[in-house]
Amino acid sequence: MYSGSINNLQFEDLDLSATLNSGQMFRWNRDEDGAWRGMVGGRRLRLSQSANGETLYYESDGADANEATGAVRSFLRLDDADLPAMAAEWSAKDLSFAEAWASRPGIRILRQDPEECFFAFLCASVAPIARIRGMLTAVATEFGVTGESGYTRFPEAGQLATASEVRLRELGLGFRARRIVEAASCLAILPQGEIAALRQASLKEAKERLTQFFGVGEKIADCICLFSLDKDGAIPVDTHIWRIARARYAPELAGKSLTPQNYAKVTAAFHRFFGDKAGWAQQILFYRQAVNRDDKARKTIK
């Protein structure tokens, strides 16, 4: 049970379920009534939307409604971008984006906890979303702190640094286990908030810093930058975005491999088409290509 009351705010341009299910984060769960449960900044939140999508309801730990409102607005970045205006501009220029937006408007970029986001995407290499969820749940259960509510807070770097590679392999992380142990050990001896402090850095500086950690390449660094550090120009070029880019935005790369130079060309192409908030456009295109396709496949199987 949540100690706070149910609050609400009016916000029309949000598709809560698509946003929370768009592959940006992996530890929020959906209740039978459709509401989503998760943690933001150590605070439990439960979010839902009215049927017409115009009202966002939220429950939170703690009695301070203003703090809860601030946490929700910050997590969903409700004050950071006029998404409909951006989408209208992008749709006018690009048919592929227009189709993606028309099929599922309202997918926003989140502002997650940077350290949890760092470890989450370190686990995400070559793994389907279901497996990523499983790995993170296992790690949180083993090394995190479970409160009276039964919800487990993701472990901090210092806690993860006590994990052995062997134990993490037993939990199903495979070759990612070494990466988690090494990154946690490095982070644990740095001042707390080292990753979060990169919000003040440029995208280039943040990526340079993140890729110094063993196991963090360009794609993972871009995920951390976009989904937790407010770097709206970050373009995580995964297998789906690479496919989309070659088909639509950088056709000169057809038949080529994803080398560091071509990765940079994809990023530049997205910036050419979508400007300095290209990361938001990327996420909407990604959802249509990856998540939507998976959902259709699941329905077909049923």
Added chain:
DNA sequence: GCTTAACCTGGACGC
């Protein structure tokens, strides 16, 4: 600077 192999694992798919 590019290509390739290796790294874990579970589910989907074809036979």
Added chain:
DNA sequence: GCGTCCAGGTTAAGC
């Protein structure tokens, strides 16, 4: 039932 492929990558070695 079994083998193969693929999934939100990264690293290191070889050329």
